[in-house]
Amino acid sequence: MSWPAPATVRWLLLGLLLVLWEVLPLTGLLPELFLPALSKTLGVLYTDRQIYLAALLVTLYEVAFSMLIACGLGILVGALVGGTALLRDLLLPVFSCLYAVPIVILYPIFTAWFGIGSSSKIAFAGVYGFFPVMLSTAAGIRSIDPQFLLAARSMGATLSQQVLRVIIPASLPTVFAGLRLGGALTIIGVVVSEMLTASAGIGYLVTLNRTILDSPRVFAGILAILVLSIAYDKLARALENRMVVWQSAGRQPRSTPRLGATAMPAPAAA
Amino acid sequence: MQHLANLTELMVAGEAAAIAVDRLSHVYAGTNGGVAALADITLSVGKGRFVVIVGPSGCGKTSLLMMLAGLRQPSQGSILCLGRPIPKPDPQRVGVIFQEASLFPWLSTLDNIEFPLSLRGVPRHERRRRSEAMLQLVGLDGFGERYPHELSGGMKQRVSIARGLVQDPPLLLMDEPFAALDEQTRMTMGHELLRIWSTTSKTVLFITHSLTEAVYLADEVLVMSARPGRLIDHIEVTLPRPRSYEMMATEQFGRLRDRIWQQIRKTP
Numbered sequence: 001m002s003w004p005a006p007a008t009v010r011w012l013l014l015g016l017l018l019v020l021w022e023v024l025p026l027t028g029l030l031p032e033l034f035l036p037a038l039s040k041t042l043g044v045l046y047t048d049r050q051i052y053l054a055a056l057l058v059t060l061y062e063v064a065f066s067m068l069i070a071c072g073l074g075i076l077v078g079a080l081v082g083g084t085a086l087l088r089d090l091l092l093p094v095f096s097c098l099y100a101v102p103i104v105i106l107y108p109i110f111t112a113w114f115g116i117g118s119s120s121k122i123a124f125a126g127v128y129g130f131f132p133v134m135l136s137t138a139a140g141i142r143s144i145d146p147q148f149l150l151a152a153r154s155m156g157a158t159l160s161q162q163v164l165r166v167i168i169p170a171s172l173p174t175v176f177a178g179l180r181l182g183g184a185l186t187i188i189g190v191v192v193s194e195m196l197t198a199s200a201g202i203g204y205l206v207t208l209n210r211t212i213l214d215s216p217r218v219f220a221g222i223l224a225i226l227v228l229s230i231a232y233d234k235l236a237r238a239l240e241n242r243m244v245v246w247q248s249a250g251r252q253p254r255s256t257p258r259l260g261a262t263a264m265p266a267p268a269a270a
Numbered sequence: 271m272q273h274l275a276n277l278t279e280l281m282v283a284g285e286a287a288a289i290a291v292d293r294l295s296h297v298y299a300g301t302n303g304g305v306a307a308l309a310d311i312t313l314s315v316g317k318g319r320f321v322v323i324v325g326p327s328g329c330g331k332t333s334l335l336m337m338l339a340g341l342r343q344p345s346q347g348s349i350l351c352l353g354r355p356i357p358k359p360d361p362q363r364v365g366v367i368f369q370e371a372s373l374f375p376w377l378s379t380l381d382n383i384e385f386p387l388s389l390r391g392v393p394r395h396e397r398r399r400r401s402e403a404m405l406q407l408v409g410l411d412g413f414g415e416r417y418p419h420e421l422s423g424g425m426k427q428r429v430s431i432a433r434g435l436v437q438d439p440p441l442l443l444m445d446e447p448f449a450a451l452d453e454q455t456r457m458t459m460g461h462e463l464l465r466i467w468s469t470t471s472k473t474v475l476f477i478t479h480s481l482t483e484a485v486y487l488a489d490e491v492l493v494m495s496a497r498p499g500r501l502i503d504h505i506e507v508t509l510p511r512p513r514s515y516e517m518m519a520t521e522q523f524g525r526l527r528d529r530i531w532q533q534i535r536k537t538p
Contacts, residue, residue, distance in 0.1 A: 145372070147372040150341070150368065150372070154339055154341060154361065154368075155359070155361050155385060155386040156361045156386065156389055156390070161389055165385075169376045170376070172376075
């Protein structure tokens with residue numbers, strides 16, 4: 001017999017997990033404290049929907065602003081560092097090292113500087129998401145084929161035309177990959193900081209309900225964040241895919257035609 | 271080769287010549303006094319001629335071409351293209367085609383061809399008209415909406431040629447444009463290039479490693495020595511036009527090739 005399509009298998013697996021989520025706690029194989037049944041979780045999410053919605057809005061608000069900081073600042077600094085040899089040699093090693101540090105450990109500093117309200121979360125998550133955006137922007141600009149700029153110059157492009165018409169389009173795929181990762185990290189950053197010190201937001205709800213051992217409400221919060229993260233990832237990938245036509249070809253100007261491309265030339269027409 | 275005493279003579283000669291180079295030398299800055307790339311080059315290329323420069327690797331041919339294109343300035347000496355100096359790139363006067371096609375992967379074939387026009391702000395329908403004419407000229411009719419990653423190496427070079435021709439420059443500089451292609455494609459492309467050139471009255475300066483390609487394509491072959499490059503020979507190729515593949519088997523062809531090879535071999 002032949003295997004079903006991978007997509008079908010994935011959906012089946014997902015369905016299986018959901019079924020297990022429901023069945024295992026109900027049959028007592030897993031204690032309800034560790035894994036409340038799916039139906040209970042969804043039920044609680046529904047009855048408390050006002051609370052969860054309000055919390056989600058707070059979280060989204062913080063995510064939006066920190067994404068603005070992370071992406072905006074990340075692209076700006078990344079472009080400067082990637083494009084200028086001086087800044088690159090000075091700063092890139094520093095930033096690469098900082099990226100490896102678990103920034104979460106620095107969160108108390110943010111609360112000391114910005115208080116325990118939204119500002120500290122936005123600042124923290126902004127910094128958290130800044131690094132991948134900055135590093136991939138710098139990498140994207142550095143890896144541009146210098147022949148592109150030579151060709152552009154020979155065609156009479158001014159400096160601003162070289163930046164707008166060549167450098168930006170050429171580095172866009174890498175920048176978008178960085179934005180996807182950076183955005184995901186800002187979500188993590190916001191949620192984690194809400195869990196550490198907060199009075200609002202989904203992370204706060206999760207921590208609150210954890211301390212009173214209300215598992216269904218904890219898992220409801222987790223589910224909400226899960227949905228948010230997945231939605232963001234799908235959106236970011238959809239945006240990225242709009243550029244996939246030349247994403248792999250951008251770095252290898254002499255790549256062979258893709259399998260399935262119909263443009264194989266006749267022998268006489270090289 | 272003509273040795274011209276001063277700039278005035280050069281400019282007078284420049285009126286008649288497409289390219290006039292006088293005592294051009296170039297040294298690349300670096301440790302130990304830098305690297306001498308070109309030494310005292312003087313040459314002139316008549317209008318409408320197809321001139322090929324042949325020389326060993328590293329002899330400075332590409333540097334010379336960059337200076338003719340206005341992409342670099344020589345340390346010494348002067349250059350006139352169509353009677354005027356060329357301090358910066360002037361794509362309407364001098365078209366440049368490099369070894370790497372360097373087509374922008376985010377643009378379609380037609381968008382790539384009309385890129386130089388869009389830099390100048392030429393209106394859309396006019397750009398399209400010209401780029402489609404160029405597409406036809408290089409024999410890629412129907413491939414206008416393809417993207418570079420869907421094209422073979424030879425096709426990409428055709429697009430690169432179309433792009434260099436789209437502003438109809440009277441002078442065309444080509445830096446080993448077929449070097450990255452396999453031998454069969456090279457032969458086809460060379461033949462195609464001659465066909466395209468014969469429909470225009472452009473002047474072409476073509477750089478290559480290949481002795482066969484040089485003799486096959488050229489009206490005149492200029493032979494350069496190893497670094498620092500200087501011109502060591504100037505050979506008239508009197509084979510009739512249009513050139514054909516059969517000419518490559520003739521004794522005359524072989525003698526011309528041999529002469530070039532002997533010259534190159536002699537240099538240290």
